[in-house]
Amino acid sequence: DAKTTQPPSMDCAEGRAANLPCNHSTISGNEYVYWYRQIHSQGPQYIIHGLKNNETNEMASLIITEDRKSSTLILPHATLRDTAVYYCIVSRGSQGNLIFGKGTKLSVKP
């Protein structure tokens, strides 16, 4: 089973920041937090990952709490094309296997 908890759905206005929360209270010290998204029935798309420090790339920012029990994915200026299911996944990184939960269905509205 997935080791994360996410809200099933969220709405966001186009152009605003989308903040997607994730709880992972049982995360181990050697586990990373990964975020992927799936648009319609396409293959999951990697967004970002982190261990304990906040991370930012061209797609998003990842904020991990100091105790590492929760994190937030931030899409700074959501567009309609960001409408997707977003998955927060805890994994040991090099071991690779991703255990997907149900994710958060983000709807970006005009």
Place this chain on the structure above:
Amino acid sequence: EPEVTQTPSHQVTQMGQEVILRCVPISNHLYFYWYRQILGQKVEFLVSFYNNEISEKSEIFDDQFSVERPDGSNFTLKIRSTKLEDSAMYFCASRDPGVSEQYFGPGTRLTVT
């Protein structure tokens, strides 16, 4: 930008038939994966493959499934005798040994009738 490709995009087969789903991972990647997603359900891990052998497999990956890297570019998933419940999207993914993120292909929709 390099990407994972999968063929065919849609495969229809009759129950009991064998199918082979094909994937071309990103060229310098050495770790390969298969996942599946039954319509309306979660993405499920099937198997991981490295150095010409299976690294890990899930309970779903039973004796009717097999994987192979027949040459330097292809990675295949074979289902020996398909069942109705094998109908799903099958995603291939690959990973560079220097990083931990996986890159997924567009999937093959398998329909078993």
